[in-house]
Amino acid sequence: MLRWTVIFIILALVAGIFGFGGIAAGAASIAKVLFFIFIVLFIVSLIFGKRFKA
Structure with missing residues (x-):
C-alpha cells in the first residue's frame, strides 16, 4: 500500500x-488517503503485535 x-x-x-x-x-x-490508511494500519499492527506476543 505504501x-x-x-x-x-x-x-x-x-x-x-x-x-x-x-x-x-x-x-x-x-x-x-492511501498514506493515512497506511499509517492507521501500521499503528494497529504495532498495537496488536505487542499484545499477542506478550
Missing part, C-alpha cells in the same frame, strides 16, 4: 510540474 502512495505522489508531482492541475489534484488526494 508503494501505491509513492506512485501517486510522484504522479502528482510530475503532473504539477507540467501544469495538469486536475490530474495533480486527483493523484495528490489519492496519495493522501
Whole structure:
C-alpha cells in the first residue's frame, strides 16, 4: 500500500510540474488517503503485535 502512495505522489508531482492541475489534484488526494490508511494500519499492527506476543 505504501508503494501505491509513492506512485501517486510522484504522479502528482510530475503532473504539477507540467501544469495538469486536475490530474495533480486527483493523484495528490489519492496519495493522501492511501498514506493515512497506511499509517492507521501500521499503528494497529504495532498495537496488536505487542499484545499477542506478550
